[in-house]
Amino acid sequence: MKFKATVVLLSSVFLLSSFKTEGPKIYYKDWIDFNKNGVKDVYEDPKAHIDDRVSNLISLMNVNEKTCQLTTLYGFARVLEDELPTANWKNRVWKDGIANIDEHLNTIWNQEKTHTSYSFPYSTHAEAINTVQKWFIEETRLGIPVDFTNEGVHGLCHKKATPLPAPIGIGSTWNTDLVYKAGTIVGREAKALGYTNIYAPILDVARDQRWGRVLECYGEEPFHVAEMGKQMTLGVQSQGVAATLKHFAVYSIPKGARDGDARTDPHVAPREMHQLHLYPFKRVIQEAKPMGIMSSYNDYDGVPVTASSYFLTELLREQYGFNGYVVSDSEAVEYVSEKHHVAENYKEAVRQVVEAGLNVRTTFRTPESFIEPLRELIEEGKISMKTIDSRVADVLKVKFRLGLFDSPYVENPKASDDLVHTAADEAFSKQINRESLVLLKNENNLLPLDVNHLKNILVTGPLADEVSFTYSRYGPADNPSTSVYQGIKNYAKDKAEVHYVKGCDIVDPDWPGSEIIPTPLSASEEANIAEAVEQAKKSDIIIAVVGEDEKRVGETKSRTSLGLPGRQFQLVQALYATGKPVVLVLINGQPLTINWENKFLPAILEAWFPSTAAGEVIAETLFGDYNPGGKLTVTFPKSVGQIPLNFPYKPGSQAGQPGAGPNGYGNTRVLGPLYPFGYGLSYTTFEYSDLVVNQKTKQSQSDIDVSFKVKNTGKRAGDEVVQLYVKDEVSSVTTYESQLRGFNRVALEPGETKTVHFTLHPEDLEILDINMNWTVEPGDFEIMVGSSSVDIHLKETFSVL
Numbered sequence: 001m002k003f004k005a006t007v008v009l010l011s012s013v014f015l016l017s018s019f020k021t022e023g024p025k026i027y028y029k030d031w032i033d034f035n036k037n038g039v040k041d042v043y044e045d046p047k048a049h050i051d052d053r054v055s056n057l058i059s060l061m062n063v064n065e066k067t068c069q070l071t072t073l074y075g076f077a078r079v080l081e082d083e084l085p086t087a088n089w090k091n092r093v094w095k096d097g098i099a100n101i102d103e104h105l106n107t108i109w110n111q112e113k114t115h116t117s118y119s120f121p122y123s124t125h126a127e128a129i130n131t132v133q134k135w136f137i138e139e140t141r142l143g144i145p146v147d148f149t150n151e152g153v154h155g156l157c158h159k160k161a162t163p164l165p166a167p168i169g170i171g172s173t174w175n176t177d178l179v180y181k182a183g184t185i186v187g188r189e190a191k192a193l194g195y196t197n198i199y200a201p202i203l204d205v206a207r208d209q210r211w212g213r214v215l216e217c218y219g220e221e222p223f224h225v226a227e228m229g230k231q232m233t234l235g236v237q238s239q240g241v242a243a244t245l246k247h248f249a250v251y252s253i254p255k256g257a258r259d260g261d262a263r264t265d266p267h268v269a270p271r272e273m274h275q276l277h278l279y280p281f282k283r284v285i286q287e288a289k290p291m292g293i294m295s296s297y298n299d300y301d302g303v304p305v306t307a308s309s310y311f312l313t314e315l316l317r318e319q320y321g322f323n324g325y326v327v328s329d330s331e332a333v334e335y336v337s338e339k340h341h342v343a344e345n346y347k348e349a350v351r352q353v354v355e356a357g358l359n360v361r362t363t364f365r366t367p368e369s370f371i372e373p374l375r376e377l378i379e380e381g382k383i384s385m386k387t388i389d390s391r392v393a394d395v396l397k398v399k400f401r402l403g404l405f406d407s408p409y410v411e412n413p414k415a416s417d418d419l420v421h422t423a424a425d426e427a428f429s430k431q432i433n434r435e436s437l438v439l440l441k442n443e444n445n446l447l448p449l450d451v452n453h454l455k456n457i458l459v460t461g462p463l464a465d466e467v468s469f470t471y472s473r474y475g476p477a478d479n480p481s482t483s484v485y486q487g488i489k490n491y492a493k494d495k496a497e498v499h500y501v502k503g504c505d506i507v508d509p510d511w512p513g514s515e516i517i518p519t520p521l522s523a524s525e526e527a528n529i530a531e532a533v534e535q536a537k538k539s540d541i542i543i544a545v546v547g548e549d550e551k552r553v554g555e556t557k558s559r560t561s562l563g564l565p566g567r568q569f570q571l572v573q574a575l576y577a578t579g580k581p582v583v584l585v586l587i588n589g590q591p592l593t594i595n596w597e598n599k600f601l602p603a604i605l606e607a608w609f610p611s612t613a614a615g616e617v618i619a620e621t622l623f624g625d626y627n628p629g630g631k632l633t634v635t636f637p638k639s640v641g642q643i644p645l646n647f648p649y650k651p652g653s654q655a656g657q658p659g660a661g662p663n664g665y666g667n668t669r670v671l672g673p674l675y676p677f678g679y680g681l682s683y684t685t686f687e688y689s690d691l692v693v694n695q696k697t698k699q700s701q702s703d704i705d706v707s708f709k710v711k712n713t714g715k716r717a718g719d720e721v722v723q724l725y726v727k728d729e730v731s732s733v734t735t736y737e738s739q740l741r742g743f744n745r746v747a748l749e750p751g752e753t754k755t756v757h758f759t760l761h762p763e764d765l766e767i768l769d770i771n772m773n774w775t776v777e778p779g780d781f782e783i784m785v786g787s788s789s790v791d792i793h794l795k796e797t798f799s800v801l
Helices: 003-016 050-060 063-068 087-091 122-139 167-172 176-193 212-216 222-237 270-277 279-288 309-319 332-338 346-356 368-379 385-401 413-419 423-436 484-491 523-537 568-576 595-600 614-622
Strands: 072-074 100-102 147-151 197-199 242-248 292-295 325-328 438-442 456-460 497-501 541-547 582-587 603-606 686-695 704-712 718-728 739-748 753-760 779-786 792-800
Touching (some): 050 385, 063 368, 087 122, 122 147, 122 176, 167 212, 167 222, 167 423, 176 197, 176 423, 222 242, 222 270, 270 279, 309 346, 332 346, 346 368, 346 385, 456 484, 456 523, 484 497, 484 541, 484 614, 497 523, 523 568, 568 582, 568 595, 603 614, 686 779, 686 792, 704 739, 704 779, 718 753, 739 753
Parallel strands (some): 072 100, 100 147, 147 197, 197 242, 456 497, 456 541
Antiparallel strands (some): 686 704, 704 753, 718 739, 718 779, 779 792
8 A cells, every 4th residue: 555545544534533543653655563663573564475474473472462363353233332443442352453353334134233324335334444444453562454354145245235146046147257257346345345355155065955045055066166166256356355165064964954053964975075065165275265264063974064173174274275264154163062062161162173273263252252261271281372373374374465464454445435336236236137047937938028919917926026035144235126026017117007916925824834734724815815816817917926035045944845835836826727827936045846836837937036136137038138048056856855856966866766677666756856957948949069079188187178069049149058067987986977067158149159168177087986086087988068967969978098
């Protein structure tokens, strides 16, 4: 930061602070005297090597200062009572510094206690963060800056930041360029507002469709998750902001998908753990170099991950090469003793996690609750200073990499008003929402609708005029939002009459118990459905907006059933019985078992949890201004009784039951997915041809170039998500039937042909062999190119020596 900019900045910041400002001069032209001794120490020298700066700073720190760099201070209204520094801060543990402050002054949409006037305008927040940073630099002995962290999986979790759809929707775009751009927006907005570390992306592989956090994952397939996560990470960090991956590891498959008080006991074999659940983390760490990892609160094979040196040290640092710092997910440390019972008390849990490799305890408790027992353990000789220094060094190194010791403040707070949620960002938000839409059914090309040939349109369903699902605990607050009904009404203005009848609530009073013991409809419920039916009879088309809302999906909200909740199914059946065409628009956070709906309704559009442009982009799509091209990243089962049912899978593990032969005893269960991984329709059609596999050599370490052509054979412009799968024909251990190893979203005009190129690298053919070594084994491999994991158009075999 230039000296003149610093002076101007601080003169405006000082007006906001309530603490004393007199003191020694510490700001110089090209350095800051953090420890106020009038000497440029090595850690204060921007020209010194980071390792030397870290070593010098640690040598100057006392135990109190070191332990303060190992915990989080949760921001305003969570733990921190004050919006800005007060005199009482000198009496709190953070008088000696703090590792990071999380979600300070960000405003969470559904948590009123967090709402603050300092979150907006954006410049006000940047100035407030500068004020807090200034306190730590000027009022602590060594002046170690704070890493300001925040959530960012649905867009930056800040008032009026740019909204993004839920990650399951982002994943459904299959557009890596779009995801990178999303990351740059999140990173730019964070930087402008004073945040320096973003808790994103989520790399959990969503293997159980009942799990409430499926909507926060990119999908169920590790290669796809890795590619999306890599681009999000690169995008965020391109803006000089750290990306913290979560949740490491094997977090997304708790037993029976039970979440909340459970959050334990994933039933995952070691090879499956590495090939499915750890694969995205390994890839993203090695290829995108994230500066943060969040450790999960579950165990694996009886060992809590956050207390596991295998996970936090051997895997993360020694094998994957991670060189950032690890924060704990909320309560992960406490669970070591309170839930997992592998420590006799909380103090012993603190010892275990620090020894294992945890750098920073992060939870909704005071920093003292971690620092005090940690100091006792050091005093008692139960944790060595060498271990503490190593953990502190990881934190400090990230702070140096972020430039916090050279430019600790937002340089131009006023500029933030022009850098956050711009007109271009809003246009991008709508585009990523469009590309997240997946067309599941379109019988006889009912869609797109022609608004000029419709007189009366009914928009019905409990989510038709609702917008709560457009916001997220982990995304922006207070952006204006458009419901699907309002979007359709605006689109059809002066062309057709658009009516709205709610029809039913999202759930009935007995839900979720009514999912296992059905209860009769009440008189008012029958009347509400009857009202929708009467309006449907007068309409040319029925658009039913059904599914789940934010109270039915998310963290600690796993489901027992995956059918439409409440009376929504009865509403849909009653609408169908009118004989009028019904277009189903799904708002949901996980796959739903919509078997009847798929069989009888002519058109179904999957919208996931879109963001605030929901109504506008859904209307554009239904009426043909936009041609949907998204694809599913999770398998839709027909019944929860089929779970686990997902991709990739082992040969025969999802097969049928033979009707003949020595084991031909007949069929006794429902088989196959409702919609497979990678599935999605379009308003146009595509043709694949001319597959070429160019193998430079047959050696195992040689790259393989793959090309083919895809043509738009319809009359509308559209996007096709082309997918490349690889099958290992014979291997030393049973491996997957096929695995995704390439994809690309290709935009094509009518009649246009494009050639698509992929390069397979040796690691794309690797398996964990019988000795648990990553190996490319000799033998035959089959390349399969298609528009889903099931709809394969081109095949070719090659051999590796």
